[in-house]
Amino acid sequence: MSKPLVEFDNVIKRFGDFTAVSDVNFEINRGEFIAIMGPSGCGKTTSLRMLAGLEQPDEGEIRINGQRVNELKPNERDTPLVWQSLALFPFLNVRQNVEFGLKMRGMDTNARRIKAEEWLGKMEIAEFADRDISQLSGGQRQRVALARALVTEPELLLLDEPLSALDAHLVIRMQQVLTRLQRELGITFVYVTHSQSEAFAMADRVIIMGHGEVAQMGESKEIYRNPKTKFVAEFVGRNNIISGTVTKINKEIIYMDAPAGEFQVKPKKGIYFKKGDAISFSVSADFVNLHSKRPTGPTARENIVKATLISEEFIGSVVTLFLETEDGTEFKTQVQERELNKIDLKSSQQLYLSWATRRTHILEG
């Protein structure tokens, strides 16, 4: 395996008393599409800005291509950024915006005209080349921002929530554009977002950050199915998180007692419990089954709770139901819309939820 393109080595960044990034470590390989995701204030944008040289780490080392870059100024590294606000220059037209990076690098007029033309074409905005930025739509501006960043043909492109200002249907379109672009160019994208759907849809690997630390790094599916900590499980939405006390342990099953009932949890390698320990586990909403009568099947009997329906959220063919047990624990379940027709749903009706023990995941911390 070749050397990683980007390395964060125990990086710490403080702003006064506030530690924005505390002891962050990760590696990004050449050609990867990485999403850094987390709630606001988790340090994701600060990490990106440090990579671009707009902030300097207080401790630790950031390496690009194996070279320490801590002290390099933004203009001394090739890490173009697509800004959340896009930061297009309003006093320049589309072409001049795209040419800016080439001009700053001292390329002569003709060469940069040809290069800019090429990228205007690639981003399908050649027809707007002589327009003012103010005359473009949101999607077109997005493409200008991408062309401006990519025209120098960097190894690494940084993106700071570039789609947050777009309409929902445009977001999907631009996601496709970005994914395709990244595949074709084969360069590394580091994409900061708070949107799970954007991150999971595009990224090869996702870094989840919380409180200035990397909470988990891995492929989308792995993070979705195997959230390591309670924080990740909560952040990744559609998870049911249950905390309680260990009552009994055998080889295959940990038995626990929670306010909502008694449950079975699948043990996890390397994590040991004894009777009386606090334990949390998650089970993804789409693994929770919904029944109108107490289920009797062999797996369904493993974990059952009685709950009442609070609300439902309809997204196309999948419905997410929000339920509550008598003690007030909230549950989520995802059901196919056509399945739901078989169950007579009336608010306040008693429903049953069940899940298989092998679908549970112990959470750390």
Added chain:
Amino acid sequence: MDKTLKWSLWVYLGLVFIFVFAPIAASVAFSFNSQRFPTIPLGEFSLQWYAAILSDPEVWEAAVTSLIVSICSAILATIIGFCTAYTDFRYNFRFKGAYLALALLPPTIPLIIMALAMLAWLSRIGASGQVWSIIIAHTVLTAPFAMAIIRLRLSQMDESLEAAAWNLGADEWGAMRHVIFPFAKPAIVSALCLTAAVSFDEFAVAWFVSGLNKTIPVMILEIVQGNIDPRVNAIGSFVFLTSMTLVILAQVFFMAKSNQESKAV
């Protein structure tokens, strides 16, 4: 809205404008009047007072002094104003509030105090009574106006614009030249016009520090002190026209750009 109220508000507005502009209009009207004394009924239409000032070398001299002073102090004041506005935009530091208050202070000082202080200071360091003494004084007086205009413009700027230029390979000076200046250009032009207008009109400070180098406002006072001379109406009309043109230009440069951009968003 109630029709009478609307109507009376229009009348009120009209009266305010008459109150403000009637004296100036009268002065302009008398400048074309053939009679020596400003009385009604007016005499014939005449350009004699304009002819009189145009043939007076003293008036020419004062006009040239005024022009030099206002151009030089406008340029200096705009440079200082830009630097102050940019430090405010770019940096955060302790006592920034005090720094800005200090930078905006000169126009709040009574002119006569300012003028006396200037005279005392400049003569102590042996720099009074020169054309450039007036330039120094007017620069001090008008720099805050330039700063206010340019600061307003920079506050409309997306803060990531400058960082975006660095990110695309521009060094600090490159970002200043290719991003900050072009963005602030309408405000810079506007500041030049406005500071030139303020300097061109200014009397009190100029009178104290000018010595023998009379500016036009100083000269007007000297004419009026001596006797009633309709030439002041002609000079006054000329000063009014110059200042108004500069002020309107300042407004046009600044507004045109802002409007265009707000339409875009």
